[in-house]
Amino acid sequence: MVARLAQADGIAVTLLALESEKALPEEASAARDAWLNAGGTIHAADIPWPQDISLIIDGLLGTGLHSAPRENIATLIQRANAHPAPVVALDIPSGLNAQTGSTPGAVIDAACTITFIGLKPGLLTGKARDVVGRLYYHALGLESWLAAQTVPLRRFDASQLADWLPPRRPTSHKGDHGKLVIIGGDRGTAGAIRMAGEAALRAGAGLVRVLTHKENIAPIVAARPELMVHELTTQSVDDSLQWADVVAIGPGLGQNEWGSSGAASGVGLPQADGMGCGCVEPAGNQSR
Secondary structure, eight states: OHHHHHHHTTOOOOEEEOOOSSOOOHHHHHHHHHHHHTTOOEEETTSOOOTTOOOEEEOSOOTTOOSOOOHHHHHHHHHHHHSSSOEEEESSOTTOOTTTOOOSSOOOOOSEEEEESSOOGGGTSTTHHHHOOEEEEEOTTOHHHHHTSOOSOOOOOHHHHHHHSOOOOTTOOGGGSOEEEEEOOOTTOHHHHHHHHHHHHHHTOSEEEEEEOGGGHHHHHHHOTTSEEEEOOHHHHHHHHHHOSEEEEOTTOOSSHIIIIIIHHHHTOOEETTTTEEOOOOOSOTTO
8 A cells, every 4th residue: 555655656666575375364455456456566575675765664564473573574674674775664663572562583673663543562662762763653543433442551751740749838848758768789789779769869759768788888878868878687677667658679689699588588578489589568557
């Protein structure tokens, strides 16, 4: 369809197609027939590509990809990526998983992607930012139908963040805006736990307590005195869990003995076997 519309607009079009053992769906077959009836030609995909191509349009694969593209498709993807002409991907770059944004094999490196009907999660997650390019969306006239659908995902951006952080009362103080405990920061990873604490303060947490390796206390306090920094011990954990509204575990925790067994044991977390992380039970403090 794109080839036919471009040709009707006076653009020289070379249409390449891979042979398939499967019959084309009815709509695709109708589009092919319309192209041929308009005087178009379908070329084998392995013909030489001229260097004076102005634009490559990728319509090789759709949203059903779950594994690496087959070798013949991967070869075409690599040829398109190696060509100096920019690539426009239809609906999704070939080789990109539409649900996860993963790239199990070769993937089109698009200058822009035009997607239809719905924004696929894979266009906004995973490796998508590397290969989607500028993203355009068109509902194809289905706006009313789409508005009535239940969508399990929501896109979050800075404009929505303002609704979550309303202006504070002039008389409020830090004790009115939550108490957060952050646990982590093994020896040599003070930066991770310090940045997590600083991010919490910048996001609006009123009081932030950091439980970390004792060697990290002095440099963190020197860099960010607003943080309340303590050595991670069983006693400091017990006290902090009673004090806190929210607990964050992990920045700089590492997988060495201190992080994977010492710190987690002190907190009382069962270890997730083989995953290098703890399993957190629901908080018993019902006042949070």
